[in-house]
Amino acid sequence: IASFLTLFLNAGIAPGSQAVGASDEPLLLAFKTIFGDGVGASLLALIAVAGLIASFHTIIYAYGRNIFSLSRAGYFPKWLSITHATRQTPYIA
Structure with a gap:
């Protein structure tokens, strides 16, 4: 939007x-x-950089879950869908 x-x-x-x-x-x-070209523009740039860094964490998390689900569906090797014994999270993917 x-x-x-x-x-x-x-x-x-x-x-x-x-x-x-x-x-x-x-x-x-x-x-x-x-x-104008004052402090507001610099503040916007700082907020944009913080948002960019925050989106990197989300992308990394989503890629791991994507690899895990594709492995469970049989599109990727099965060893990528191995989950942790205690936490039940895909620690290899």
Whole structure:
């Protein structure tokens, strides 16, 4: 939702759709246009980096569960679906 709002709303503000299309960071461009180049833009960049790092943890967890379920279904080798005796978690995958 945020990406669609960024694309649609950025086309209607001062830099216009050409600047949005050429920008590598359209959300930062919109934020700078609305709030200026002050501390707010740096704060947004810091929050974006924190969100990126948090998403890495989620991706790593999801990949392990994906490998585990594909192994149980027979698409990957069976040794990838071995679970821990106490915790019942897929520690190999």
